[in-house]
Amino acid sequence: MANSFFGGIKINKTGLSHGKAPEIYTPAAVAINIAQQAGGETVPCIKEGDTVRKGQVIAESDRLAFLHAPVSGKVVRLLEKDESHYIVIKSDHTLPEADPVPFTQPISEITPEQITEKIRRMGVVGTYSGFPTHIKIIASRGKAFCLVINCVQSDPYGSFVREIVKEYPEKLVMGARIIARGIGVKQVIFALESNERRSYSALMRVIGEKDPLISVSRLTPKYPLGEERNLLCAVIKKEVPAGRATYDIGYTVFSAETVLRVFEACAEGKPVTDKYITVSGERCASPANLIAPIGTSLRAVAEKCGGVPEKAICLYGSAVNGKEADLENGCVSKSTSQLIITDIKPEKTEECIRCGKCILHCPMHLAPHTFITGDHNPAWQKLCDMCGCCQYVCPSGIKLLDIISQCKKEAQQ
Ligand code: SF4
Numbered sequence: 001m002a003n004s005f006f007g008g009i010k011i012n013k014t015g016l017s018h019g020k021a022p023e024i025y026t027p028a029a030v031a032i033n034i035a036q037q038a039g040g041e042t043v044p045c046i047k048e049g050d051t052v053r054k055g056q057v058i059a060e061s062d063r064l065a066f067l068h069a070p071v072s073g074k075v076v077r078l079l080e081k082d083e084s085h086y087i088v089i090k091s092d093h094t095l096p097e098a099d100p101v102p103f104t105q106p107i108s109e110i111t112p113e114q115i116t117e118k119i120r121r122m123g124v125v126g127t128y129s130g131f132p133t134h135i136k137i138i139a140s141r142g143k144a145f146c147l148v149i150n151c152v153q154s155d156p157y158g159s160f161v162r163e164i165v166k167e168y169p170e171k172l173v174m175g176a177r178i179i180a181r182g183i184g185v186k187q188v189i190f191a192l193e194s195n196e197r198r199s200y201s202a203l204m205r206v207i208g209e210k211d212p213l214i215s216v217s218r219l220t221p222k223y224p225l226g227e228e229r230n231l232l233c234a235v236i237k238k239e240v241p242a243g244r245a246t247y248d249i250g251y252t253v254f255s256a257e258t259v260l261r262v263f264e265a266c267a268e269g270k271p272v273t274d275k276y277i278t279v280s281g282e283r284c285a286s287p288a289n290l291i292a293p294i295g296t297s298l299r300a301v302a303e304k305c306g307g308v309p310e311k312a313i314c315l316y317g318s319a320v321n322g323k324e325a326d327l328e329n330g331c332v333s334k335s336t337s338q339l340i341i342t343d344i345k346p347e348k349t350e351e352c353i354r355c356g357k358c359i360l361h362c363p364m365h366l367a368p369h370t371f372i373t374g375d376h377n378p379a380w381q382k383l384c385d386m387c388g389c390c391q392y393v394c395p396s397g398i399k400l401l402d403i404i405s406q407c408k409k410e411a412q413q
């Protein structure tokens with residue numbers, strides 16, 4: 001098997017991605033959803049009228065990752081909207097940030113438990129899943145022998161992962177060593193697309209040729225290579241059995257941004273207060289990689305890059321499986337990764353012609369067309385990871401993601 005996985009789709013990189021370092025900006029106000037990580041809500045530990053400093057803890061939990069003020073300013077409201085709870089902070093640029101609290105001793109003197117507790121208190125969660133990083137590290141202990149760092153940006157419109165790898169190879173290597181110690185693995189593999197030459201050079205400059213712990217694996221670009229099961233299949237040339245976690249077969253996968261956050265949390269004492277986002281697409285006037293404070297309105301992020309022109313649409317997430325962004329109410333969370341401003345696709349929902357294309361491209365070996373009639377294997381509802389390949393290739397324009405999503409909902413009832 002080549003350095004790839006079954007199914008998926010090849011999409012030409014459109015040239016809309018760009019090679020500029022991320023821009024940082026501070027909005028006038030932020031609204032932070034207190035339930036923005038997988039696993040539940042945190043509890044606010046501030047009240048309306050309080051003054052907070054950027055990086056100060058604003059919501060806690062005894063098992064989940066903490067939330068921190070993304071900007072310095074005044075807590076103007078604790079808001080309840082659509083069954084979600086938000087902390088609204090008005091920015092005040094004159095106020096200082098909270099003091100950082102890094103580890104002061106070398107990594108070799110820090111225990112795995114101290115590492116996971118630090119990561120939890122600094123609010124680190126998965127880049128795309130929002131899954132608390134400390135819980136994933138703890139779950140991997142005693143099971144995984146190899147840590148894979150996901151440096152892939154398989155979506156054609158995205159580019160912030162590439163910028164992170166090029167800008168911060170030293171921090172990534174150090175962050176990987178910290179996670180490796182937190183789990184207790186003896187092997188680390190950085191996985192990146194074979195056409196990312198500058199990222200590869202940047203990493204190799206830091207790692208060198210003979211590091212006994214760390215190596216680099218270069219993979220054939222294809223969507224959705226960034227999904228951890230597909231990535232692992234491409235790296236180790238073996239599929240993760242259906243229904244099993246990657247650490248069940250000895251591997252655990254963390255994204256490049258998460259590794260950077262772990263480094264910042266442990267070595268710099270910096271909590272997670274912002275998110276890397278790519279804003280791009282055919283109708284985007286000024287594509288950019290941004291570092292946006294958590295809680296920034298999605299509309300403000302889109303406007304920063306030229307807004308959404310008439311007869312265009314703003315998608316939240318990937319070009320293949322993204323949904324229309326809620327620009328009125330949506331805010332940046334710790335798992336926001338992309339806004340794509342693109343043309344509205346003409347509606348074209350015809351009958352399934354049983355061409356079988358969806359089967360050929362499904363990385364999970366499912367027969368997606370059977371979701372339409374409901375005669376799919378019930379176990380497939382769980383196995384489908386909503387990558388969107390089936391919908392992307394369907395010549396009849398059938399909205400398979402909506403159909404599968406409905407099947408998943410019905411199965412939970
Ligand atoms: S790709 Fe579309 S038309 Fe072809 S079998 Fe699948 S659902 Fe049916």
Ligand code: SF4
Binds near residue numbers: 361363365383
């Ligand atoms: S059925 Fe699910 S996993 Fe398979 S291609 Fe469609 S969305 Fe992806």
